[in-house]
Amino acid sequence: MYQTAGDKLHNIDSAALARDYATARRAGYLNSAAVGLISTPVLARHEAFARDLAERGSAAFFDNVDAILKGPRIAGARLFGADASSVAAATSVSEAISQVAWWVHPRAGQNVVSIDIEPEAVTLPWLRVAEDTKAEVRLASLRNNPGSLSIDDIAAQVDKNTVAICVSHVQWITGYRFDLKALADLAHAHNALLVVDAMQSAGVVPIDVQAADVDVLVAGSYKWLCSFGGVAACYLRPELLDRFRPIMVGARSSDPTPPYDDIDPRRLTLPDDARRLEYASTAHPSRVAFSTAVSYLLDIGIDRIQAHTQALGSMLAEGLMKLGARIVTPLDPARRGAMLSAEFPAHNAATLAQQLAAQGVAVSPRLGLLRFAPHIFNDETDIDKALHALRRIL
Incomplete structure (x- = not known):
């Protein structure tokens, strides 16, 4: 019998979690x-600041300027095990990888390596640059067998002309988790950069960018970071x-100092740290909320969240296999993130997802697979609910 999520998190205030995520218990x-x-x-922090901004305008901004401008960098640094000077606040994974891709600017005769089942944020920036430069974008072919993914698929595409490997830490369809240090060693052995999308790992998988020796790593706010x-x-x-x-520059490129009374538009002077990636004003309430969300998860402990979600995944895998599913996600905890994907050969995944939604269970169909993604606010009752609903449907 698998150890339960409750056993894994016996020191966490379950009453607080139930209060803080009240809708999750119903949904x-x-x-x-x-x-x-x-x-x-x-939510409260976001709403309070947005209301203050709506009512007081610039006074609210300047009263919270450190939380707006520095908060996301500090939160990202804590999340990644880095110094805040090496972290910038972008608007999205797409934007950050696009900035990096245009800077690297691979040329004809050079190549970038990725995978043909990555999210578009990972591959399209490189494909767009390659349109202009005639560089090669090599995509390891996994669409017909996504569950077979391993680092060997990447290594087979890398050669002396590779300038970057760009992949997800945790693969968004299957939940396969790369060993970041092994990827970095592979890239650096060929004098290439390792660029990582951590959208599906940050918040549920511990990350230490210095120990992993990665070059670029970016994570967005609205999935596992909640x-x-x-x-x-x-x-x-x-x-x-x-x-x-940076390929994009603008109002924030020189990191102007409040109250912005001495801005010189005649020359480009970039900051000497990661802030040079930031070029424009962004959604201020979202930046404030991001720092609160990261602190919330770090206070619980990413290692404990990982143990919790993987325990739920193991329970789910056991139940799904009893229902005849083929588990595509690695069962080895060292090779998976927090999600679990399964195939029901005689059933359409999109139809199954719709039928589960009708019974109050929210999952996603991805490339013919049914993807389950439990988080800190889930427990065994959610797994039981999903399995019972699937049993009725099947």
Whole structure:
């Protein structure tokens, strides 16, 4: 018998979690890989600041300027095990990877390696650059067998002309989790950069960018980090900062100092740290909420959240296999994130997801698979509810 999630989290205030995520207890929500639910403290912080901004305008902004401008960088640094000077606040994973792709600017004869089942934020920036430069974007072919993914698929595409490997830490369809250090070693052995999308891992998988030796790592706010969209924390290896030249610049590029009474538009002067990736004003309430959300999860402990979600995943896998499912996600905890994907060969995944939604269970169909994504606010009752609903449907 698998150890239960309750055993894993016996020191966590379950009453507080139930209070902070009251809707989760009613919804059977197993879909944080799509959109994470937002806790009461994060929602309250967002609403309070948005109301203050609406009523007091610039006074509210300047009273909260450190939380707006510095907060996301500090939160990202805590989340990634980095110094705040090496973390920037972007608006999204797409924006951050696009900035990096245009800076790297692979040319004809060079190549970038990724996978053909990655989210578009990972691959499209490189494909767009390659349209102009005639570089090669090599996509390891996994669409016909996504469950077979391993680092060997990446290694087979890398050669002396590779300038970057760009992949997800945790794969969004199958939940496969790469060993970041092994990927970094592979990239650096070929003098290439490792660029990582941590959208499906940050918040539920511990990340240490320095120990992993990654070059760029970015995570957005609205999935496992359980906040509002419009913010992404992006780590840039300190050794890259002197060379990093952003393709997009604007009102925040020179990191102007409040009250902004001495701005010089005649020259471009970039900050000497990761702030050079930030170029414009963004959604201020979302930035404030992001810091609160990260602190909320870190106070619980990412390692404990990982143990909790993986325990739920193991329980779910056991139940799904009894229902005849083929589990595509690795069962080895060292090779998976928080989600679990399964195939029911005689059933359409999109139809199953719709039928489960009608019974109060939220999951996602992905590439013919049914993807379950439990988070900190879920427990064994959610797994039981999903399995009972599936049993009735099947």
